[in-house]
Amino acid sequence: MNPETTELLARRERVLSPSYRLFYEQPIHAVRAQGCWIEDADGQRYLDAYNNVPVAGHCHPRILAAMAQQGGVLNTHTRYLTELPVLLAERLLATLPEPLGKVVLTNSGSEANDLAIRISRLMTGQRGVIVTDCAYHGTSDLLQGMSPVTGLPLGPDVYAIQMPLVPVGPEQFAALVSGAIERMEADGVMPAALIVDTIFGSDGVIADPAGFLAGGVQAIRKAGGLFIADEVQPGFGRTGAGMWGFTRHGVVPDMVTTGKPMGNGQPVAALIMRDTLATEFSKIQRYFNTFGGSSVSCAAALATLDVIDDEGLIDNAARMGKRLMAGLSPLIAASPLLTDLRGAGLFIGVQTVSGEIAAAIVNALRRGGVLIGAAGRGNAALKIRPPLAISESETGQLLEAFARAVNEVQRSNK
Amino acid sequence: MNPETTELLARRERVLSPSYRLFYEQPIHAVRAQGCWIEDADGQRYLDAYNNVPVAGHCHPRILAAMAQQGGVLNTHTRYLTELPVLLAERLLATLPEPLGKVVLTNSGSEANDLAIRISRLMTGQRGVIVTDCAYHGTSDLLQGMSPVTGLPLGPDVYAIQMPLVPVGPEQFAALVSGAIERMEADGVMPAALIVDTIFGSDGVIADPAGFLAGGVQAIRKAGGLFIADEVQPGFGRTGAGMWGFTRHGVVPDMVTTGKPMGNGQPVAALIMRDTLATEFSKIQRYFNTFGGSSVSCAAALATLDVIDDEGLIDNAARMGKRLMAGLSPLIAASPLLTDLRGAGLFIGVQTVSGEIAAAIVNALRRGGVLIGAAGRGNAALKIRPPLAISESETGQLLEAFARAVNEVQRSNK
Structure with missing residues (x-):
């Protein structure tokens, strides 16, 4: 871990209530964001497919x-x-x-x-x-x-x-x-x-x-x-x-x-x-x-x-949501770890076989530069929820990274 | 009332819940603010001696x-x-x-x-x-x-x-x-x-x-x-x-x-x-x-x-608070409507004989270009609480307006 990140983590533990929790096995040390992208202290960029607050994109x-x-x-x-x-x-x-x-x-x-x-x-x-x-x-x-x-x-x-x-x-x-x-x-x-x-x-x-x-x-x-x-x-x-x-x-x-x-x-x-x-x-x-x-x-x-x-964001949510669903559908059909695909527009749930598998995919995707989350009973469903401003090429990147992460988890799960 | 104000009031009643209430007999139609001053739609300026949110002054x-x-x-x-x-x-x-x-x-x-x-x-x-x-x-x-x-x-x-x-x-x-x-x-x-x-x-x-x-x-x-x-x-x-x-x-x-x-x-x-x-x-x-x-x-x-x-606002609160207390003290001693002066720094309470008198003074001050409020049992205490950035000359204006408002209410109360 970046020494600045290690130091900031220690400072955070000293002053913020421990009732707060950080996302991911390795937390994201976010320093800037723009559109659908968050950048960390090491200059690594992440496609944000999780945050439903910056609906028009970060820092609009x-x-x-x-x-x-x-x-x-x-x-x-x-x-x-x-x-x-x-x-x-x-x-x-x-x-x-x-x-x-x-x-x-x-x-x-x-x-x-x-x-x-x-x-x-x-x-x-x-x-x-x-x-x-x-x-x-x-x-x-x-x-x-x-x-x-x-x-x-x-x-x-x-x-x-x-x-x-x-x-x-x-x-x-x-x-x-x-x-x-x-x-x-x-x-x-x-x-x-x-x-x-x-x-x-x-x-x-x-x-x-x-x-x-x-x-x-x-x-x-x-x-x-x-x-x-x-x-x-x-x-x-x-x-x-x-x-x-x-x-x-x-x-x-x-x-x-x-x-x-x-x-x-x-x-x-x-x-x-x-x-x-x-x-x-x-x-x-x-x-x-x-x-x-x-x-x-x-x-x-x-x-x-x-x-x-x-910016026609509702239409974009409908179109990009359809693209994501269409791209995810064959991945779910092909993977024994994924059992169902649900959602509407840019709020998509992918059911996995367990909370452990969902967490493994979330963390693999984070390593692959895409941020998503998990939800539902036992946290077994993946929650995909990008800003409504996500573009065609970004949905493509998301789908590619998703396929890689699922493959990675499948291999290590054998 | 300004026709724009009348129209905005009607629009507000149509769409905001009636559980909201406006201050004053004649509401303030605020259009801009700077430092300790709020300006209404008629260009009338009010010395804000009420709002404890813009502690450093409005629009800092x-x-x-x-x-x-x-x-x-x-x-x-x-x-x-x-x-x-x-x-x-x-x-x-x-x-x-x-x-x-x-x-x-x-x-x-x-x-x-x-x-x-x-x-x-x-x-x-x-x-x-x-x-x-x-x-x-x-x-x-x-x-x-x-x-x-x-x-x-x-x-x-x-x-x-x-x-x-x-x-x-x-x-x-x-x-x-x-x-x-x-x-x-x-x-x-x-x-x-x-x-x-x-x-x-x-x-x-x-x-x-x-x-x-x-x-x-x-x-x-x-x-x-x-x-x-x-x-x-x-x-x-x-x-x-x-x-x-x-x-x-x-x-x-x-x-x-x-x-x-x-x-x-x-x-x-x-x-x-x-x-x-x-x-x-x-x-x-x-x-x-x-x-x-x-x-x-x-x-x-x-x-x-x-x-x-x-900007040394805590010191300023102490100094301006003392000036206000010193200026208010003889007014309270001289008025049968005012019975007590309390407070610390720029949070001052002036006890009046009744909620009606307090409301009359608050509304007279509003007509005189100064905003304060009322609080306490029966809303009988005046609440003076300007931004901490209030200046010497502004405290002088506040005290003058206060004396005039109390006189006005005393006269109409005889």
Whole structure:
């Protein structure tokens, strides 16, 4: 290891909480990034096929210029009347179906999900929340109990459904949700909400069949609960099929949350909800978030929306996603270590036979200059999730490196 | 009202959740800001004596330059090894006494406080939390139950002490904390933590006598609980007596949280804790925060620390605070509407006879071109809290406007 890297690792261990973990057997000592590429302290470049925050590519000049311009003029909060949070809310709502009509701006998807759960409980007068068994919804005390993928126990009144990795239709998904409702009702708990990441990223990426979510949404509503679409991962064009993951399923959520990609790296997030929910909630509680909706964060989010439109990133996600799927498909058919290919747009899951194999492929790819991750039960699914701006030649490089890494792991596994 | 302002208000009502509220009878339509001044859409300039986020002044060029520079190079998270979060943690720890030794970076004071409470409960194995009766600690579901100033009920296992507005010594403060411990123990709840804003901002600004906190800290520790210093408001030099509010009280907290001023407007916050707490916590839980510790946010925080040092802002807070106190003192002695003057550095509270009078003075000052706020029981205390960069001539303008506003309210109140 580079001596600078060794020294920085030691400094990090001294001052940062050990609750933080670094990726990879050999951590990446990142010193710069541009587009879909991250460069380390040794000058080695990595194709970033993992990070879903820099949706328009790392260090996008237009988004940076918008932030710098706004930073020099005004950066303040929502207790003064300013145009940018209003403009941002208008732009977000223009991408969303009625009756989704009111916006709250926060700093993180965690803050947005935390508030969504609170509102669902206040508005239904019920407590029960349904999540999937590998769900991740955020870092707050409330949400850690709704994020079983962390290994922590479910929170009070939280019930998990076992998400199958084989495709389920709307009826089967409805039956899963109804089963959770029955279990909670047997405990005397009534349902407040079903919250799911609409591409089930931490469950191992479960996109198909499009439409299966609808059954669960019907089931939760029939039982008096709300449907919260956690769009922190699939939102902002990731699936290549419009701005939001839920549209592939033909449903309209009661609340939508977004975060990670929203400011291409700037901390900005949002909760968008039905008008009536916002109105009723505001009768019993105020909500203010110091940095939520601050001018520079809004400028970053508006510029990100502009870049997604002007650079055709949703179309690109659809086209590059198809290329990747087409290129991965024969590799999966040919390898005994890989069992399934799932996903939509540029959110792709490759099922492997075990968490050990997935980790070996992730680390082999890292040595081969491509960054991906693992997710799902036992971390056995590979998670491929590049910036939406990835090019044809970069997808080609990714596929070549992937084939080499799988071969390498197959050979060493014999 | 300016027709543009009327139109923007209507647009805002259409798209932002009504749970947001605007300041003042006539909201400020802010279009730009610089130093201690905010300008509205009519070109009217306001001396900002309220905002504790732009601690170095609005739109500080050096902090903006640091953000823009870093934004063009790298903006990524703590799962890669990067220098900036390490450097920021080192810089923060250099301002803090041992055994405070480990840092977690978040986006907001809310996220930092939420995690601090979680850790205090996990590490003590107890649930009871003590807050003051007008406390505000954040927006998350957990923290709203620890923020009685919002008017919401206390959360489960949360106990409030009635904070007197007359000065209390360490023994009296110890008795208040012990009383809360007795009440919780009578309910079968054992204490996990005492959390206070060390300048008691939302309680109406209670700074003196310096040292009174020590009694309560002893009491909570004797009962097996931890002391969390919420430095979101007093931290980063606000009190003019070093970086942190707790130092005036001669105590060393088990955990310290900071947020608002940390990035001069950029969403960045931190939890700093004893080494052993971080080590033990990390054995049972991981913690990752997507934007927490991201490169641009760290660059903003590092530049803010540089500016505080290089521009001597802590000294300035001490000197300008003294000038304001000296100027306010005769006004309070002369007015039947004003009953007390409290504070430290540039965090000043002026007690008025009622919330109506406080609101009338706040609105008269707004018409007179100066922005302040109200806080405390019944919102009867005026809260004066300018950027730490306020100049001598600006404090003079503030005092003149204050005297005029009080006279105006006195006349109309006869």
